[in-house]
Amino acid sequence: MLIKIILVVGIIIIGVLLARPASGDRHLALRRLFMVFLVAVAIVAVLLPNWLTSLAHLIGVGRGTDLLLYVLVIAFLVFVSTTYRRNVLLDRKITLLTRAVTLAEARAEDAERSALGAEQESDGSEPSGGA
Amino acid sequence: MDVMSSAAPFRQDGSTIGDVCIVVPLYNEAPVIGGVIAQLRKHFAHVVCVDDGSHDGSGAIAERAGARVLRHPVNLGQGAALQTGISYARDISGIAYLVTFDADGQHRIEDVLGMLELARASDLAIVFGSRFLDNRTKAGWAKRIVLKTAVWVTNKTTGLRLSDAHNGLRVIRADAARKVNLVQDRMAHATEIVLQLSRTRLPWGEYPVEVLYTEYSRAKGQSLWNSINILVDLLIR
Numbered sequence: 001m002l003i004k005i006i007l008v009v010g011i012i013i014i015g016v017l018l019a020r021p022a023s024g025d026r027h028l029a030l031r032r033l034f035m036v037f038l039v040a041v042a043i044v045a046v047l048l049p050n051w052l053t054s055l056a057h058l059i060g061v062g063r064g065t066d067l068l069l070y071v072l073v074i075a076f077l078v079f080v081s082t083t084y085r086r087n088v089l090l091d092r093k094i095t096l097l098t099r100a101v102t103l104a105e106a107r108a109e110d111a112e113r114s115a116l117g118a119e120q121e122s123d124g125s126e127p128s129g130g131a
Numbered sequence: 132m133d134v135m136s137s138a139a140p141f142r143q144d145g146s147t148i149g150d151v152c153i154v155v156p157l158y159n160e161a162p163v164i165g166g167v168i169a170q171l172r173k174h175f176a177h178v179v180c181v182d183d184g185s186h187d188g189s190g191a192i193a194e195r196a197g198a199r200v201l202r203h204p205v206n207l208g209q210g211a212a213l214q215t216g217i218s219y220a221r222d223i224s225g226i227a228y229l230v231t232f233d234a235d236g237q238h239r240i241e242d243v244l245g246m247l248e249l250a251r252a253s254d255l256a257i258v259f260g261s262r263f264l265d266n267r268t269k270a271g272w273a274k275r276i277v278l279k280t281a282v283w284v285t286n287k288t289t290g291l292r293l294s295d296a297h298n299g300l301r302v303i304r305a306d307a308a309r310k311v312n313l314v315q316d317r318m319a320h321a322t323e324i325v326l327q328l329s330r331t332r333l334p335w336g337e338y339p340v341e342v343l344y345t346e347y348s349r350a351k352g353q354s355l356w357n358s359i360n361i362l363v364d365l366l367i368r
Contacts, residue, residue: 091316092314094205094207095207095211095314095316098203098204098205098207098211099203099211099214099218101204102181102201102202102203102204102215103201103215103218105201105202106199106219
């Protein structure tokens, strides 16, 4: 029964992660710590397969492979949510960059036009438009 | 407040209004954009069109029709295009009002002139066009449900009491426009812009407008699916 609590809490944490603004440094550090932890658990599970099964029994899951599957599902959901967040931030950057390019180009065109207009004016021909 | 004004004044002498900038976000509207821009240019000296990465030549058509065309190198969405246009337009010297105007020809210029008149007469910083203040606009039931839901969400999140949301026609005074910084790139900007304008605490009003649902705009318009996207965009940022 413990596994139900663990899984539900895991899913809730993902939901919170989704709604929370990602802060750079702490986020990255947590990701890296999680990776180290994952590697350690994977090695132990390979060397001592029985350990995984006894851990599963401890929290109310039938087999070690079942536990592995559950953890995999949670890990996948974490991956989906963090990737989504990264995409949103990346989109924001692309938007700002694109806007900066567009406005810079527009300003350059405007400068060119006003220079051209000034030239025409000095030639005596009135540029059209205005007020 | 009496929002029903008399017939909007068309200028007979051929001169154009110089202290207003029309902002038109544009994405793949080649069949209609030329006519829309040409009509606008009859009345307004400044028409800024943001070509949001169109690949049907819309930008070139708009330019030939007399718009100042800004180009996004890639497609970002209507909200992003609108913000680019607002950022550009509010820095043009001598501009007192910005008007957001859809590229697909569903808005009427008479309504723009009426809204500007209302803004000037009543000293309003923001005038929202509303298609639900009278019965002129013919919307199907599905569209009505989508739009009414959008109005409800907008009113809940902004604390305003609008009768229409996601109407592309708005008059925004230059000082209010300076407070707008849209981060919703897609359709949810329509709620975001109301939220940001409401935070300015500047006086606002609504004006009854007619939205023309042509075959063309019906074929392109917001679907029910889009309203789901808008909700998700607003909830998860």
